[in-house]
Amino acid sequence: MSGISNYVAPRSLDEAAELLRAGNVTLLAGGTDLMPQSRNGRTQLRPTLMSIRRVAELRGISEAAGNVRIGALTTISELRDSVLVRERLQALWQACDRFASDQIRNAATIGGNICNASPAGDTLVPLLVLDAQVELASKSNGTLATRAVPIADFLLGPGQTARAATEILSGIVLALPPRHFISSFFKFGTRPALDISLISVGLAARRAGNALHDVRVAFGAVAPRPIRAPAAEAALEGKALDDGVIAVAAAAAEAEIHPISDVRASDWYRREMVRNMFTRVLAHVRDR
Amino acid sequence: MGAAVDIARGETLIGKRVPKMDAPEKASGRTRYIHDINLPGQLHAKILRAGVVHARIVSIDTSAAKALPGVHAVITAADVPWQRPIGVAKDHLPLKTDRVRSPRDEIAAVAADSAEIAEAALRLIKVTYDPLPVVTSAEDALRPGAPLLHGEELTWTAPDGRREVLHAPSPDNVAMTFNYAQGDVARGEAESDTVVEDVFWLHYVTHCCMGVSGVIAEFDADDNLRLYSNTQVPFLHKREFAELLGIDPGRIRVIQPPIGGGFGSKLDIYPFEPIAIFLAKITQRPVKLIFTREEEFLASPTRQPVLLKLRSGCKRDGTLTFRTVDTLHDNGAYTSWGATTPFVMMQTISSLYRVPHCQYRTRAVYTNNPYAGSFRGYGNLQATFAVEAHMDKLAEAVGMDPVTFRLRNAQEPGEITPQGMHFKSCGFKQCLETAALRSDFRRKHNEYRAKWHDSNPLKRGVGMASMLHVGGGAKIYPSDGCGTILKIDDFAHLTLITGASEIGQGSETVLAQLVCEELGLPLSAVTVVNNDTDITPWDVGVHASRTTFVAGNSAIGAARKAKAKILAAAAAKLELPVERLGLRAGCVVETGSGNRFIEIGKLIRSLHFSDKAELVMTTHYYEPPSQHQDREFKGDVSAAYAWATQVAEVEVDTMTGIVRLLRITGAHDVGRVLNRLGIEGQIEGGIVMGQGYATTENLIVENGVVRNPSFRDYKLVTAPEIPAIDISFIETMDGEGPQGAKGVGEAPAICVAAAVANAIYNATGVRLYALPFTPENVYRALKGQAQPPVWRVAS
Amino acid sequence: MSATVDIRFRLNGVDTEVTVPAGMSTLEMLRERLDLTGTKYACGEGECGACTISVDGVTVNSCLMFAADCDGRELLTIEGLVASPVGEVLRASFARNGAVQCGFCTPGIMMQAQHVLRKHKGCERADLQRAIEGNLCRCTGYVKIIDSIAEACVTADTEQGA
CATH class of the missing domain: 1.10.150.120 ([2Fe-2S]-binding domain)
Known part of the structure; x- marks a missing residue:
């Protein structure tokens, strides 16, 4: 079943970081990815299994100095139930609403979803367009220290992140979006949830009249990791949304993605859907 | 209870919403399925599967596995030289000897103290293979020079050295053929004003019973086998297991714990069952074998995939003239019931509508793919899909609306079709008219069609399809009967012992209802025993929508005998003519007035303790008045036939290819509604299963390998996706049916895909010839990028 | 061999102590150690919900939860419900x-x-x-x-x- 020789459940971030420093630790949060991946051999459990569930510092959604901090252990259900998330971080809320099932949303954590680094990870695309930073804590020199890494730099590839083995993802920080800021997430699927994204589209921007500024576009499941789409962003930046601008942006997006063919869809279909759904998302913004 | 029946007032139970008798236990989590049963001293078994698609087995080394602590037995074919082949064509050895034909193939098996140890032991077994060329489709299998899957004869050597040929070689990979003809199709074609021809592809899907497959086998000290099994056909399997083990069937007892879904998947023996028996015999311990979900996807049967070519014609006035059908059934590596689905398919081809000239031909062909079994609807989903597409195409070609065109050709009561089916009750035309009316079909069909070229990317469409299916059993085996034993004790508690298995469909409750209706007793007075071949009388099994009809008539027969005995005793005791007596509300009553004379329990006690000293125990065996088909596949195989029409309304997103099923309006000729709650549940469940077949489910098989063996990528319909469902019951009161009822178990799943295909056409003007209607498939078709199915095989 | 963990939790209102292998799922613990077979295995990867239980007042798939993680928590299964x-x-x-x-x-x-x-x-x-x-x-x-x-x-x- 597993080669776990030690199970630990620290109660503070300091203790957790200390245990991580000792090495050979698998971090366990909600377990919804770790359990099946350890069963099917995709993840080799290390000798120490460390549940971080009791670490209080990793919980809660707070707002201070124009920033929102989301503790890594915040479950997807807690995000979905948060008024702040629903009203101010719409794209993230939409991703949480379309996330797996109620049972999984109740267990899965945002920190876990980020560290799992799936190309189709539901919260990653909204975090990209919301310019989130992840907070990494460690005790590499004996004292607890944190560093912040932009999410775009944190995600390296399927299951690959910039987290060092001694680090723990403690939270996500993002600037509270200004007024007239819109964000939107679209997940392609035939059912509301319990679906792995064939493709997903994220859009965020400050809206002035019919024009978008500070445009951020991201796509999921079309590359080894969720990606920002700078050419599409540039095509939209400062422009009033009309059919022509939308078509140019959609064409730009198509050039930025590298989808694969797998059991869920062909690369051709993924390309078509990125173009069509990005177009639809932009049209909805225009018509709103 | 909301619509509860007040039995004390003698109300009828028929047609009421009667809750399933086993529901409270199941909803409490108390019901013990096979997975929940553990016998003292039990070992756990696991099977090593080949993982390679087609290969010779060069060597198997089990020594390391045998040496693992906690392992009690490791077996390969060499350990059971007496094993015999299983399956419909007896072409399948449970443990493979020298050849692997499918990745699911069983190479070795382990019995150990725990499932984990058994798993660990499997990893220690070393097998070397010599790969063989892979046959990935039925078409490839028929090419000259194609590798042969079963090119050699399969022989069996008895312990005494006697050698038997059990399966003759198949020199051309053809496992089975079916040919049926009526009339003269050439003449039919000559008389046609319009002819259409298309090729259809019906894909792989699988049952996905929520309870995974499992079995527990144990032998007693006298070497009698006790098998805890999920089978749907306990009595047939008892005989097969006996043959397999070379023992007297009387020494086999099959106990059927409640089952986590059947849908036809448990009509055949699969290798895991004999393997568990072998291990139990070798270890002399109870052996439990339970699949993982992945194993369930890889190693349980599929619905029969079919490539089908259909040519049909009609006259200018809409009268059908002929149909020619050629099908290729991908048999997979071995033969199970899927190969025999033509029995049902040809009925739809020949007899759903009046068609004077028909020709039907099937070849079931061996490949290295998963092998197909029986699945709710049994070939009828596939046949109906093609036939109903052509009904729409022909209607359009002659300028008639789909309803009128179908009504023109629909069967009517009294019809005896050229295939010999006699439709004594037939509500087909009412089904068509009711479904069309309730769905506002004609108006919507015209309106939606007019919007094909609108700018709105969301299109709506309606489509209809109808079906004919056996509804009074199906005489496939020498007997299609069912036995009942009834005993009523001194307190008027009734034990109904029936051969018919409960698989979740509610037979237990409906049989109890029928018996209580005869005897004027409340449902609470009934215990149903239906799960132990040492106790229950023979029944042919749960299949072919037959249980309510056949087991129902059997139960009624036993109840009527008990009633006669009770009334005779009452007449003697009360000194009244028996004609004046009836049973109601637990009492002997005066017919007409309803005046109560005596409680049934009291009467039975007085009979028991009288000089006559009798108990009320009756038996009845019911054999439906149907016929076996002759060698030309003609004959009235069912005592009654069920009809239905369903209208699907869909929304097609032309930017994604997503097809949303908005509404199904169904009209079903069910003979008579016995349990309204139960029959609604059957129909709703069947419709959603049909929705899955049409739009979400797809077992992806590439080069013999199942690519999506999990619920993550094999998508069952979830609760938010279901359509609105409107069901009308057409009650034709079948003369032979129990209280007028006909079978309905399979009917609701049959039309959905066909209706959805017609609805997509009505929405978009694009016709899809291949299932499933997943977003990418639909989108490709809308963009003109789809490769329609092609018929490349010489006839 | 896998390490074992001693855990204590409230199960259907009753204090429960059990020793489980660190890699064991809560579903396996319920069915195989505690004889609570009302919670069902049907997929083992959170796709079907047959193993749903309630932990600290919210429902989860017990197949996705390490048994060790039950320590200190409040579980409700169908038997308790x-x-x-x-x-x-x-x-x-x-x-x-x-x-x-x-x-x-x-x-x-x-x-x-x-x-x-x-x-x-x-x-x-x-x-x-x-x-x-x-x-x-x-x-x-x-x-x-x-x-x-x-x-x-x-x-x-x-x-x-x-």
């Missing part, structure tokens, strides 16, 4: 409305239904459909399950009001 008033309301509603056919998915859906009733996020049919989107049923087509939960919502409301 049906011994409670809300469980009784649900069981009666499921039976009366025909929500049960083969019954294999039923305990998991009962657990999810109690969560819906507890959280009381609305009893509109669309909400209920979403609430059980993680529970697969192969028999019923869900219609009667939704009917049952909707009726139980109303019953629970009435009883709370009374």
Whole structure:
């Protein structure tokens, strides 16, 4: 079943970081990815299994100095139930609403979803367009220290992140979006949830009249990791949304993605859907 | 209870919403399925599967596995030289000897103290293979020079050295053929004003019973086998297991714990069952074998995939003239019931509508793919899909609306079709008219069609399809009967012992209802025993929508005998003519007035303790008045036939290819509604299963390998996706049916895909010839990028 | 060999102590160690909901939860639910409305239904459909399950009001 020789459940971030420093630790949060991946051999459990569930510092959604901090252990259900998330971080809320099932949303954590680094990870695309930073804590020199890494730099590839083995993802920080800021997430699927994204589209921007500024576009499941789409962003930046601008942006997006063919869809279909759904998302913004 | 029946007032139970008798236990989590049963001293078994698609087995080394602590037995074919082949064509050895034909193939098996140890032991077994060329489709299998899957004869050597040929070689990979003809199709074609021809592809899907497959086998000290099994056909399997083990069937007892879904998947023996028996015999311990979900996807049967070519014609006035059908059934590596689905398919081809000239031909062909079994609807989903597409195409070609065109050709009561089916009750035309009316079909069909070229990317469409299916059993085996034993004790508690298995469909409750209706007793007075071949009388099994009809008539027969005995005793005791007596509300009553004379329990006690000293125990065996088909596949195989029409309304997103099923309006000729709650549940469940077949489910098989063996990528319909469902019951009161009822178990799943295909056409003007209607498939078709199915095989 | 962990938790209102291998799932612990077989295995990867239990007041797939992680928590399984008033309301509603056919998915859906009733996020049919989107049923087509939960919502409301 597993080669776990030690199970630990620290109660503070300091203790957790200390245990991580000792090495050979698998971090366990909600377990919804770790359990099946350890069963099917995709993840080799290390000798120490460390549940971080009791670490209080990793919980809660707070707002201070124009920033929102989301503790890594915040479950997807807690995000979905948060008024702040629903009203101010719409794209993230939409991703949480379309996330797996109620049972999984109740267990899965945002920190876990980020560290799992799936190309189709539901919260990653909204975090990209919301310019989130992840907070990494460690005790590499004996004292607890944190560093912040932009999410775009944190995600390296399927299951690959910039987290060092001694680090723990403690939270996500993002600037509270200004007024007239819109964000939107679209997940392609035939059912509301319990679906792995064939493709997903994220859009965020400050809206002035019919024009978008500070445009951020991201796509999921079309590359080894969720990606920002700078050419599409540039095509939209400062422009009033009309059919022509939308078509140019959609064409730009198509050039930025590298989808694969797998059991869920062909690369051709993924390309078509990125173009069509990005177009639809932009049209909805225009018509709103 | 909301619509509860007040039995004390003698109300009828028929047609009421009667809750399933086993529901409270199941909803409490108390019901013990096979997975929940553990016998003292039990070992756990696991099977090593080949993982390679087609290969010779060069060597198997089990020594390391045998040496693992906690392992009690490791077996390969060499350990059971007496094993015999299983399956419909007896072409399948449970443990493979020298050849692997499918990745699911069983190479070795382990019995150990725990499932984990058994798993660990499997990893220690070393097998070397010599790969063989892979046959990935039925078409490839028929090419000259194609590798042969079963090119050699399969022989069996008895312990005494006697050698038997059990399966003759198949020199051309053809496992089975079916040919049926009526009339003269050439003449039919000559008389046609319009002819259409298309090729259809019906894909792989699988049952996905929520309870995974499992079995527990144990032998007693006298070497009698006790098998805890999920089978749907306990009595047939008892005989097969006996043959397999070379023992007297009387020494086999099959106990059927409640089952986590059947849908036809448990009509055949699969290798895991004999393997568990072998291990139990070798270890002399109870052996439990339970699949993982992945194993369930890889190693349980599929619905029969079919490539089908259909040519049909009609006259200018809409009268059908002929149909020619050629099908290729991908048999997979071995033969199970899927190969025999033509029995049902040809009925739809020949007899759903009046068609004077028909020709039907099937070849079931061996490949290295998963092998197909029986699945709710049994070939009828596939046949109906093609036939109903052509009904729409022909209607359009002659300028008639789909309803009128179908009504023109629909069967009517009294019809005896050229295939010999006699439709004594037939509500087909009412089904068509009711479904069309309730769905506002004609108006919507015209309106939606007019919007094909609108700018709105969301299109709506309606489509209809109808079906004919056996509804009074199906005489496939020498007997299609069912036995009942009834005993009523001194307190008027009734034990109904029936051969018919409960698989979740509610037979237990409906049989109890029928018996209580005869005897004027409340449902609470009934215990149903239906799960132990040492106790229950023979029944042919749960299949072919037959249980309510056949087991129902059997139960009624036993109840009527008990009633006669009770009334005779009452007449003697009360000194009244028996004609004046009836049973109601637990009492002997005066017919007409309803005046109560005596409680049934009291009467039975007085009979028991009288000089006559009798108990009320009756038996009845019911054999439906149907016929076996002759060698030309003609004959009235069912005592009654069920009809239905369903209208699907869909929304097609032309930017994604997503097809949303908005509404199904169904009209079903069910003979008579016995349990309204139960029959609604059957129909709703069947419709959603049909929705899955049409739009979400797809077992992806590439080069013999199942690519999506999990619920993550094999998508069952979830609760938010279901359509609105409107069901009308057409009650034709079948003369032979129990209280007028006909079978309905399979009917609701049959039309959905066909209706959805017609609805997509009505929405978009694009016709899809291949299932499933997943977003990418639909989108490709809308963009003109789809490769329609092609018929490349010489006839 | 895998390390074992001693854990203590409340299970259906009863303090429970058990020693489990560190890699064991909660589903395996319930079924194989504690003989609570009402919680079902049907996929083992969180895709079907047959193993739904409640942990600290929210439902989870017990197949995705390490048993060791139960330490210090409050678990409710179908066996505990049906011994409670809300469980009784649900069981009666499921039976009366025909929500049960083969019954294999039923305990998991009962657990999810109690969560819906507890959280009381609305009893509109669309909400209920979403609430059980993680529970697969192969028999019923869900219609009667939704009917049952909707009726139980109303019953629970009435009883709370009374």
